[in-house]
Amino acid sequence: MRPIEFYFDFSSSYGYLGSTRIDGIAANYGRQVVWKPILLGAALKVTGLPPLPAVPLKGDYSRRDFARSARYYGVPYKQPSVFPIATQAPARAFYWLDAQDRPKAKRLAAALYEAYFTRDVNISNPADTIAIAASMGVDAAALEAALNDPAVKDKLKSEVEQGIARGVFGSPFVFVDDEPFWGVDRFDQIERWLREGGF
Amino acid sequence: MRPIEFYFDFSSSYGYLGSTRIDGIAANYGRQVVWKPILLGAALKVTGLPPLPAVPLKGDYSRRDFARSARYYGVPYKQPSVFPIATQAPARAFYWLDAQDRPKAKRLAAALYEAYFTRDVNISNPADTIAIAASMGVDAAALEAALNDPAVKDKLKSEVEQGIARGVFGSPFVFVDDEPFWGVDRFDQIERWLREGGF
Numbered sequence: 594m595r596p597i598e599f600y601f602d603f604s605s606s607y608g609y610l611g612s613t614r615i616d617g618i619a620a621n622y623g624r625q626v627v628w629k630p631i632l633l634g635a636a637l638k639v640t641g642l643p644p645l646p647a648v649p650l651k652g653d654y655s656r657r658d659f660a661r662s663a664r665y666y667g668v669p670y671k672q673p674s675v676f677p678i679a680t681q682a683p684a685r686a687f688y689w690l691d692a693q694d695r696p697k698a699k700r701l702a703a704a705l706y707e708a709y710f711t712r713d714v715n716i717s718n719p720a721d722t723i724a725i726a727a728s729m730g731v732d733a734a735a736l737e738a739a740l741n742d743p744a745v746k747d748k749l750k751s752e753v754e755q756g757i758a759r760g761v762f763g764s765p766f767v768f769v770d771d772e773p774f775w776g777v778d779r780f781d782q783i784e785r786w787l788r789e790g791g792f
Numbered sequence: 793m794r795p796i797e798f799y800f801d802f803s804s805s806y807g808y809l810g811s812t813r814i815d816g817i818a819a820n821y822g823r824q825v826v827w828k829p830i831l832l833g834a835a836l837k838v839t840g841l842p843p844l845p846a847v848p849l850k851g852d853y854s855r856r857d858f859a860r861s862a863r864y865y866g867v868p869y870k871q872p873s874v875f876p877i878a879t880q881a882p883a884r885a886f887y888w889l890d891a892q893d894r895p896k897a898k899r900l901a902a903a904l905y906e907a908y909f910t911r912d913v914n915i916s917n918p919a920d921t922i923a924i925a926a927s928m929g930v931d932a933a934a935l936e937a938a939l940n941d942p943a944v945k946d947k948l949k950s951e952v953e954q955g956i957a958r959g960v961f962g963s964p965f966v967f968v969d970d971e972p973f974w975g976v977d978r979f980d981q982i983e984r985w986l987r988e989g990g991f
Binding site: 636639640641642643650651661662761762763778785 | 835838839840841842847848849850852853856857860861863864956959960961962972974975977978980981984991
């Protein structure tokens, strides 16, 4: 069976919440998950929509809902002081490591999300992303070079374009056998889809 | 205890899905529900957002999600051929009847939603809204007059304005003791909120 694809942006609160749950849900049904960080801003450009925090009424509600949803799922959460952020550095770090060691790349993603959404570390800074990776035993100099490697930049660009071509417009965005699910609030539907093979 | 407030637009697919569940959930915790139809277009104007079906990528996804979410909740659903629609007629009919007979107004709302979302009846037409009400024993001539009664128009306008002033920007939008919940996908959180008195 094909792996489940989990698209997310490192600056997305709901992506963070989803990242803590997707592999566990998939494992219950014997499925693997491929993680694919993207740049949500590029997808939003296609939709013509502004970033959520900037929308009148909806932005205020969302900040309340981020924290409440985190409590609902039992996930630690602290609203970052700079939000949203550009996420090229963490996304490139992820794809570079993913090509070498897939499980370790997921652990790095989890550590980056945890730093941004519970300790207010601004992971848009390459230095912060590198420090977090280094604390996991990643070669800091090699990663620093990778963040400016045209091949790594192209990999991220290509994943963003492929995601948009498949209809990704938000985070998290999950494909189960080509069926698209947007939002951590669709994970209940994902579970049923996996259990019943569609519904 | 104060009643739960259920804001919705008669042209909202998720509002329709929510309308089939909200009273049952509330009843499990001994709570009443007041239904408040609004004109979502007026709220969207405040947010600056376009109607969902018009958004690139997101519009296509949403049509798929409407039908899938209806199957998930076990609710009959057929995408209306004209969508979205203006909903002054059904909303005014509701408030007019609500002032006389609250339970009957809810039954009318359910019948209007069912007509639009399962039988493709365009309830934006006053004649269709009146016919549905008449089939429930409502005085058709009195309702026809009410749809043009300035007091009824003002009641709807006032509810829309009050909703926006409280932060309503979508449908369904529910308040439980001033805690706002947007979307039928937050009804699980509403249940827990009612069970635990917040979380």
